[in-house]
Amino acid sequence: MVAEPTLEDRLRACRHSALHLEMRDGYMRSDARFIAWQAGQRDDPADNDPTLRPWLALMSETAGRGVEVRRARIVSEPVSDYIRFEHHVTAPNVAAGEQVRWLPRRRASDLALPGNDFWLIDDQLVVFLHFAGDGELAPDDEEVTTDPAVVKLCVDAFDAVWKRAVPHAEYRPS
Incomplete structure (x- = not known):
């Protein structure tokens, strides 16, 4: 039996675009980096080190192949501690090649959005991410589809959010 490709495999195979929409106000609060940040530890050199943050190496490799990598985050304001943490540690993602924008949730009320965060790969495949x-x-953290109607929903949702969202360098969490 052949194993399903992981998200990392899909990103490595991506040819044109990798779009990520995040809509939660908190993720994996058990993350050691978040716990350290809550305890007041800021600007750890390891936050910028691709050997210690493999995601940065993957983003650098992906963007380096000419793939457009964009991440949009819909956030409640005032922001949660987790979103404040995410904002604080996003600069290395941008330096690695991700484009990141932030959209206050109040500005998203009239947008048609899917029920879960997702990655949209080359406008052809959607990887929904499931969180507790x-x-x-x-446990069933990923759901993959190529259904044209679902792909269109995600393309349209991401585009609508992206147009309204504020670039990372300009966004100030309230």
């Missing part, structure tokens, strides 16, 4: 109520990944 506490923000940890659910």
